[in-house]
Amino acid sequence: MTTPAPALVLRASELIGRPVVTLGGELIAEIKDVVFERAGGRIAGFTLRNPGLFSRSRKDALPWTGVHGLGRDAVMVADETVFIPAKELAPRKQARKADVLHDRVLTDNGRDLGRVVDVVLYGGTGLEVVGYEVEASETLGTAAQRVLIPLPDTMAVSGEHLIVPAAATEFVSEDLAGFGAAVDAFRSRLREEAS
């Protein structure tokens, strides 16, 4: 299973404030915040606010599955019917605590790579969480304060720790340029090892 790397690699935090536009060309909301799933650091969806300067937050939300396209300039949806009540996205109390941000990334051989500060996605229409940006621990031995760690396409998850294969440390990037290639290289290595 080889998929060509989509051109667009984004940080989840970049999406905040981005317009939500229907395929019919109407601006219907703005991204207020990113909501992460309790386990595994995947994205559950986005809370919304009304577009404009003095915007109010809204009681509806955009689930991850309702996103049609995620680009540099807009988040595209089919129409407003993909929205769900915000409390269905994640129970409020849980949503605050469940944030993958601040979780620590551990390798499967027990090295602590650092604390998650952002999540990296493939944009376009082939949406996928492909990495974490971490505040690097000394273990990584990089000069950079923040590095990007690629994720395998399937991952075992627990509530508390984010476990990645040890080989991930060989494919760490310091910036988004080139990270897509690092993700692909890391994943094909994992496939080679598995076969």
Place this chain on the structure above:
Amino acid sequence: MLFSQARKRTVVSTATATRVARVDGFVVLPGPARVALLRLGKVSGHGTLLAWEDVQGFGPDAVTVATDAVIRPPRDDLEQRAEDNDLDILGKRLLSEQGTELGTVTDVDFDPETGAVTSLITKTDTVAGQRLIGLGSYAAVVSA
């Protein structure tokens, strides 16, 4: 024919052989992309819309209609928004369905025989008209 060339063209009634209006704008609808209505100025009645079906000929010198009675006010919400110029494709931001901005629509090429939109033109690009999937007040959206 480009919108920029077709604008300001005179609308002539063939019944009376008189000038009845002037083309001020174009209302494009997607799926398939076509000119659905013309927005007119210098009209004598209170309507300003002319449905493409009521256009007899879109010629190099004039647009002909059978009678000025076909020039009418908006019939529904969509047409009202068209008359209010909310849906004018010219000047609209062009977005891909992946959420990437491709520029601003500066001109449109259409077939004066059928009204079909053949391409959307930006400063740097020409996008096939058949890729237009949506047109709203915020953007014109095109497929990948």
